[in-house]
Each structure stands twice: as C-alpha cells, then as structure tokens.
Amino acid sequence: MKTLFKEILHNPLLWLLLFVPVVLVAHKVKPESHTLLFVLSVLAIVPLAALLSHATESVAAKTGDAVGGLLNATLGNLTELVIALTALRAGQYVLVKASVAGAIVTNSLFMLGMCFFLGGLRYHTQEYNRVSARLQSGLLFLATIALLIPSLVARADPIAGAAITHKLSVGLAVLLMVAYACGMFFSLKTHRELFASAGHGEEGETPLPIGVALVTLAIVTVFVALVSEVFVESVQKAAEDFGMTPAFVGFIIVALVGGAAEMASAFSGARKNRLDLSVGIAMGSSSQIALFVAPVLVLLSYVLGPHPMDLQFWPGAVVMIFLSTLTATLVTNSGRSTWFTGLLVMMVYVIFAMTLYLLPPRTQ
Amino acid sequence: MKTLFKEILHNPLLWLLLFVPVVLVAHKVKPESHTLLFVLSVLAIVPLAALLSHATESVAAKTGDAVGGLLNATLGNLTELVIALTALRAGQYVLVKASVAGAIVTNSLFMLGMCFFLGGLRYHTQEYNRVSARLQSGLLFLATIALLIPSLVARADPIAGAAITHKLSVGLAVLLMVAYACGMFFSLKTHRELFASAGHGEEGETPLPIGVALVTLAIVTVFVALVSEVFVESVQKAAEDFGMTPAFVGFIIVALVGGAAEMASAFSGARKNRLDLSVGIAMGSSSQIALFVAPVLVLLSYVLGPHPMDLQFWPGAVVMIFLSTLTATLVTNSGRSTWFTGLLVMMVYVIFAMTLYLLPPRTQ
C-alpha cells in the first residue's frame, strides 16, 4: 500500500483523486447543479482512469507476457467500458453509441495524430513497427465494415431493416470478438516475434506489487462506476448549458475524458521517441473499443439494458469511423512519421469536431 | 482420350461427373422437384467446371505464352460465363447481376482469404509477387468505379437516370474491355518480366494433348450449358425451400458453385507455398469477371436477352464490391501474408454472407 501512496504523492495527476469524494458528496447535496457535477466528475474520472490503467499494467507485468497481454487487451479500456455500461443501464443508448464511435475516432485520429506531432516536434523523423500498426488497422478496418452494415441495411429498408438489425448485431458482435481473440492469439502466440519492439508495459513507472494492484483494480473500478453515474446523469444537461450539441458531447467530451489516461502514456512515449508504444496504445485502444467494448455492450444489453441494443449507428458516425480508419490505415502504412503527419491527422479530427459542434441537434 | 479417362479415374472430384446424366434425366422425369434438381445440378457443375478449367489450361500450355495467357484470361471463367448467359437468355437479370457481383466479392474475399489462411497454417509467413497483385487490384479498382457510377446516376435522378443508364453501360462495358485487353498486353508483352514468377498453368497436373483438350472444351461447354439451364431454373425455388434469400443464393451459392474449380487449384497452390499462383487465380478471376464477363454480358444482352441489360447494380452490391476491392487492395499491398491476414479477409466475407442471409427479400 505504501508504494501506492508514494506514487500518488509523486504524480500530480493523482492529486485530482481528491475530487472523487467531492463529486460524490456534491451529488448528494446538490443533485440539480448539473454543470458543477459534470466538471467535478470529469476531474474525478481522469485520475481514476490513470490509476486503473497503472493497476492493470502492474497485474499484466506480473502474470507473464501471454496472460499479461490478454489482461491489458481486455481491461485496457476499462474506464470507457464502465462509463458506457453506466449509460447502458440508464437506457441512454444514444450516448453509449456516440461514446463508442467517439472513442474509435478520437483514438485513431486525435491520439495518434498528437503522438506523431509531439514526437515530431522533438525528433526530425520517427520510425515505428508497422507490422503492429497494420494488425491494428486491419482489425479496425474489419470492425468498420461490421459497423457500416447495420446502418446501410436500416437505410435500405427502414421497416424490415429494424427487425433484422438485432439478429445481425448479435452475429456481428460475436464475429468481432472472435476476430479480436484471433488477433491476440496471432500477436501473442503464433507470430509474436513480429511484434517484438512494441514493448507494452514498460512505461518507466515501477509496477505495483500484485496484491496492491489487484485490490486497487477492484476498488478503483467501483469508484469509476460511482463517478460515471454522476457523469452520465449530468453530461447532457451540462452540455446544453455550455451550448454544446449532444453529438459533440458524446463524440468528443466523453471520448477525451475516458481516454485521458491512455493519452498521457501515449504522448509521453512519443516525446521519448518510443513511437512503437504510442502507436500501439492509440491504434490498440481504437481496435479494442471497436472489437471488444462495443460487442460486449451489445451482448450485455440483453441482460442489463431496458431493451436490447443493436450496432446500428447514426450515418454521420459511420462516415466518421470509416474516414478515421481509412486515414489511420493510410498514415501508418509507411512506418515513419513527422510533425506534419501528425498535424494532418489531427486536422481531420478538428474537421469532425467542428462539424459536430455546429450540427443542429435534430440531425443526430 | 485415354489420358482423359485416366485422369478422371485418379481425381475423385471428377467421379461427380456421374451426376451430369443423372441431373439431365431427373429434369425430364421430375421437372417439379426443384430442391432435388438444384442439388443435383450443383453436384454436376462442379466436376464439369474442373474439367473445363483443366482443358483450358492444357490448350493454353500448348499454344505458347502469349496466346496461352490470352486463352486462360478469356476462358478462365467460362463456367461463370455460361451460367450467366443461361440466366441472361431466361431474362433473369437480377440473378445475372447478383452472380457477377457475387463472383467478384467471393473471389477477392473468400478465395483470396482462404488461400492466405490455408497457406498460413502450413507456412509461417508467405511471400508473393506483389506487382502482379497490384495490376489485378488496379484493374479491379477501375471496374469498381465503373460499376458504381450507373447506380449513383440512377439514385440521383430515378426518371432521367434510367434513360441514360443503358448508353452509359455500353460505354463502360467497352471501356472495361479495352482496359482488360491493355492489361493483358502489359503483362504478357511489354512488361512480362515483372510477372515472371506468377507461373500460370503449372499446377502439377499433366496437360491433356491438344486435340483431346479442344474436344473436351467443346463438349464440356455444351454440358455446362445444359446443366446450367436446370440450375438457373431450380435455384430460386430451391433457395426458398432452404429458407435462403434470393440475394444470398445469387451472391454466395452461385458464386461458390461457379468458382469451385478455380478454388480447388488456388487452395492447393497455397498449401504448396506457391502463393503467386493462388493470388493470381483469386485476383485474376475477380478482375476477369468484372472487366470481361460483365461487359460481355451487357453487350450480348442486346442480341440474346429479351431486352438490353445495364450495369446498374443494387446499391448493396455496389457497397460490397467497393469494400471487397478496397480490402483486397490494402491486403495485397505488402506482398506478404500469414494465417491471420487470411482470416481477416474471410471475416469480411462472412459479414457480407451473414447480412445477405438475414436480409428481407424486398430490399434486394
């Protein structure tokens, strides 16, 4: 436990943990002040996410490469998963889908682009393992096609389409999870030598002892769930106060909050010229959301949600996911990057953010 | 003739030739039992296609590289052409178009993916001549744009669109055939050294003597035509009995039956680490269907069909062709493959097949 406290003392980000009790108390006392609760819950989620991510990696580091990789791959986006599950239980399916789509877009454009940009400011040209990037972009490409289809089917025949979209979504969810599992088997077992330099879990932080890590994992997850509830409840109304559209909130705000911890690791890796790590986190998070978190949500909606959720996204979300995947695929194809590569990728993100900000609520 | 009989005896696939007389007799005796006739005609077409493909290659092997390549390129998909012509004469344009689109999608996803997968199970990593793959994917990309346009024009203006779609389709058909001819001129004449290792026609089977091959070619084509008639007549009704949608039948069943022979060659090539051959067959068949078979069908519809056929495909078919081409282009870009590459490509195919299976008949 000492290690944990020492770490909290040394990492200014973790001082934000103070906001965890604050937001929970504030929620009891002033359940009506949505904007305040929204700001507090964001401030509380960010350090929790960082702690969660550190605990996951500590457990992963202790359990050997194969199991560790598996753990990292399944729990790496635990924050996003817990937030989405909270929204799912509240029946806010529009928010769930927007946050899934937004996380894919944000990770593969903003996080990836910012890594290239920040790294490029310090190093003239950077190189990274493109085999790993190709695996992730291949998985992401598959997921993009899977997310595209239900939306197209529903467009082609709005009446009959609705009836089959649920069956189709369950089928696609299972297929994506199988593809994800095979991808792990490929990169951790049969062809692990190709992914040699990707070096996950070496972020320079000393891992927590296994016992501490497990306890941290359990407790922090509970707190993320509690704070997420406040976040999900307040986000839409707070957004209105700030003059933001619901699409902007779901796509941009939720995705940035949920991914803050990974972004911190990815950006710091890029500044240390360890672009393999950065690209791995950015692309890996994207494909994990698309091939693991989204399918899990669809399947869990049969148990937890008021009614089943499908994989039919708003057409605008589908277009953005498609264009993000295409951009990330084309950009990571060469295995080299400069500051300008990063800028271009981020500008695609800015175009999307700008559009979502201006979009009238009706069309979403 | 002895060579031919010996070959039939040695190749278990060819024992299925027994079903040729069976299906023709059954068609006379029980013209109403669609399901039976469908199953029998499938069982009869597969060995005929294998024989046709072998005879074509034998003629090609004897006539020197340039003429041989030409023959292979024009008669390589004779089975698909004869089936489609039978459907064309019967005025079943929906089936014709579905089988063309299905053959493109099936060859560039299922056949290619399965080659990578089967080869990858035996060999850790496989390499192939990517110049050849790029030529084929370039041609396929051009054809995809050509097939996309009439559908978009018709969508933009349903009334006036219909009037110009026919003119446009004839123009596009001629253009695609010119591009295909130029592609052959390029790969067989001006830049043949780039395609050196692609080695068509060396499948390990001994070629038939030229006389036997020519006679076989003629006779088998007639039988394929006869059996195709039964197949085309029975397929739709049989599909209903099996609970399959017409789109699923046209896209998946017809394409798998028509391509069975090439698939056998391509898969066996992949298992022997001769991926050049496999990729050549898979990508070559796709581009041949798109740039030769489809245009020929459009032009012949003016002579053989009840009314001219255009190149306007069902929007879903256009999306699938576009995504297949994009997938095949991105995947073959590196010139290397593993079992996982193959799995990813096949999964795209499974997504399409699943969707077509669930699709309500109205939307197709």
Added chain:
Amino acid sequence: MKTLFKEILHNPLLWLLLFVPVVLVAHKVKPESHTLLFVLSVLAIVPLAALLSHATESVAAKTGDAVGGLLNATLGNLTELVIALTALRAGQYVLVKASVAGAIVTNSLFMLGMCFFLGGLRYHTQEYNRVSARLQSGLLFLATIALLIPSLVARADPIAGAAITHKLSVGLAVLLMVAYACGMFFSLKTHRELFASAGHGEEGETPLPIGVALVTLAIVTVFVALVSEVFVESVQKAAEDFGMTPAFVGFIIVALVGGAAEMASAFSGARKNRLDLSVGIAMGSSSQIALFVAPVLVLLSYVLGPHPMDLQFWPGAVVMIFLSTLTATLVTNSGRSTWFTGLLVMMVYVIFAMTLYLLPPRTQ
C-alpha cells in the same frame, strides 16, 4: 522586354496570343455569337496561362527557394483563380464550384495519368520521389474530407443544414489554408531535404529577368481577367450549342482550359524522364486548388459575390473528388510508374467524363 518577345517568337503556343485582341474585339462587335466567343476565348486563355506560369516561375527562380516556392505555390494556379473569380463576381456559383471540383479531378487523374502514360511510352519504368507525392496526396485527402462534410450535413438535414453550412464552410476554408501553409513550411523549411529532387522551376526554359517577369505577371493577369469574362459569359450557351451538359463544361472544359499551361510543362517533364517534376505539378496543382483556391473563393465571396458561397458541392462532384483522391493516393504510393499505370488513371477520368457528358442537366 526583348527576352519576352524572343520567347514568344520561339514558342508556337504563344503565337495564340494573337487571339487575345481578337476575342476582346469580337466581344464588342458580336456579343451574341456565344459559340464563336467561347472558341476564341479558349484560344486566347491558353497562351496567356502559359505566359503567366512562365512569369511566375521566373519571379520564383529569382527570389530564392523559400519565397520562390511560396510564390509558385500561391500563383501557380492564378489562371484558374482568375477564371473562378470572374464567375464568382457574376454570381455563377454552380460554375465556380464545378470548375474547382473539375480542376481537382482533372489534375489528379488526367494530368497525372497522362504524365505516367507519356513517360511510360518512352521509358520502361519510371521512378519518382514518393515522399513529395505522399505530402500532396495527404493534403488532398484532408481537403477531400473537408469538401465531403458540408454536402453530407446538407443531405442529413436539408433545412437546418443550409443554415450551418455557411459557418462550417468558413471554418473549413480557414482550416484548409492553415494546413496548406503548414505543408509549405514542412516542405520548404523543416524537412526540405526530403523533397530534394522535386526540382521545381527548372523546366529548361530560361527565366525572364525579374523586372520583365513582374510587369508580365501584372499585365497578363489583367488580360486573363478580361478574357475570362468573355469565357464565363459564353461558356454555358456555347455548351448548349455543342450539345454538352453544364456539368461537363464546368468539370472538363473549364478545367482543361485553365490547366493547359501546367499540363504542357508536366507532359514535357514526363517525356524527359523527370517524373518528379511532373508528379509535383499534377498533384501540387490539385492540392493547391483544393487547399488554397477553393478557400480563397469562399472567403472572397463575402466581399465580391452577390451573397456568400459555401463549400457544399453537388454529391456527384464529391464522389468524383473522393474517388480521384483515392486513386491518386493508391497509385502514387509505390513511387514507380509504367504506361499502364497512366492508362488506368486516365480511364477513371474517361469514366467520369463519359458520365458527365450523358448526365441529364436536371441532376447536377
């Protein structure tokens, strides 16, 4: 001034300058003969564009690399800009947009394809600096996404969409210009060594003295503006006489006329095996139109036009721009070309031209 006259005498293209006074007189005398005025104005614009391009390069050559590159990059498509500005002032926004979209498509398909084709007829295989091609195709890809969005927003919600399209267009215009400026900073300053062999401004022509060049630049621009007025006035009616659709005129005729001078340089570079130069001109012109000319027109429409112009293009134009960019990106990825590469790219252009020629006027 002598240099200029000597040059005019030696370059048969410049003899066409005779048509400049002819068309201006004809416009006063016979303002009704649209077809005649159209033909005369085309004949007059082509040599003016060549002169303009030569003068720009002469100034660029004298002012050192950084400023020179900047000049070339901003004034390189001065002809297109002046023509579009004339149409803008006349309120012909459909023509403005068609000419912008047409210039992007024509430069990245016809000009690029013809360079590959002409070069390939003389040289077996040609190589070029693919870093430079990738920069341009990256910029073009960004612009394509930016041009896609307003059209999608307007489709999703025709009523509210119109209201936000203008705000969005201004935002996108500013963003594209920033991206363009950063691209110049990247290629002329921070990473100029990567673009070493691209060698702009060395077309073998001797540069004009700086004084002559500046005077030429000023005078010729005025003449281009005067002739453009006749051109813009006559083009639509002349097109009707020739039986061409307005879309065909805007996309194909205006783009070919406006780009004639660059095409002459690019084609001659390809014939001299200086493909770096050719690809630079073709891809550079495309991205310049998309990231500089189009945004400038949007911003200037607030000052010069009868009402603000947005970036919402006709869906068909968006599809063509997207497919052109994708084609150019995939094709220039390898850094090698043959005659067949060029032919394939040009065929995509022919498909578009054919479709536009046949398209009923209503749908545009």
